[in-house]
Amino acid sequence: MARTIPTGKRRRSVFVRAGFTLIELMIVMAIVVTLMAIAVPYYQKTLLRAKESVLKSDLFTMRQMIDEYSFDKQKAPQTLEELVSDGYLREVPKDPITGNNQSWKVIMEDPSQSVNNTEPGIWDVRSGSDKTSLDGTPYADW
Numbered sequence: 001m002a003r004t005i006p007t008g009k010r011r012r013s014v015f016v017r018a019g020f021t022l023i024e025l026m027i028v029m030a031i032v033v034t035l036m037a038i039a040v041p042y043y044q045k046t047l048l049r050a051k052e053s054v055l056k057s058d059l060f061t062m063r064q065m066i067d068e069y070s071f072d073k074q075k076a077p078q079t080l081e082e083l084v085s086d087g088y089l090r091e092v093p094k095d096p097i098t099g100n101n102q103s104w105k106v107i108m109e110d111p112s113q114s115v116n117n118t119e120p121g122i123w124d125v126r127s128g129s130d131k132t133s134l135d136g137t138p139y140a141d142w
Contacts, residue, residue: 045134051096052133058093059142062104062125065089076109076121095127097139103128105140 020028062080065088070076073086083089094101109123127139 048134054096055127055139055142058096059125059127062089062093066122066125070121075119076123078119078121080104080106080122080125095129097127097129097131100128 062083065083066077069083069086069088077083077086080089080092084091092101092104095103105126105128106122107124107126109120111120127142129139132138133142
């Protein structure tokens with residue numbers, strides 16, 4: 001909207017703008033989209049790193065409790081729920097990669113190498129996920 005204000009003999013046009021032009025808005029939107037394109041993948045990678053950290057911690061804790069149970073009871077636990085019922089764990093943690101506490105892959109001990117040869121139990125526990133980690137190794141191999 002243009003208004004002309006008389007200033008003596010000469011007239012000068014003064015433009016009064018009441019908002020942004022379309023080009024200014026498009027430039028701002030382009031900058032916002034560019035920043036989002038950079039930030040979203042970084043955010044997703046950060047979330048995945050956090051899940052991997054929780055997985056490592058949960059695996060370490062469960063393996064330690066399996067060892068303590070085996071030492072205390074002179075036999076390995078038959079299930080992960082047995083660790084909970086005997087007070088070694090409060091609950092079976094959820095696998096952070098699959099989001100399920102039933103997806104843990106348990107590895108049973110070799111009967112000839114077991115603490116109690118009559119009933120071999122859990123020797124190791126791993127993630128049940130078939131995905132690969134950020135470092136390229138499968139979660140099931142951790």
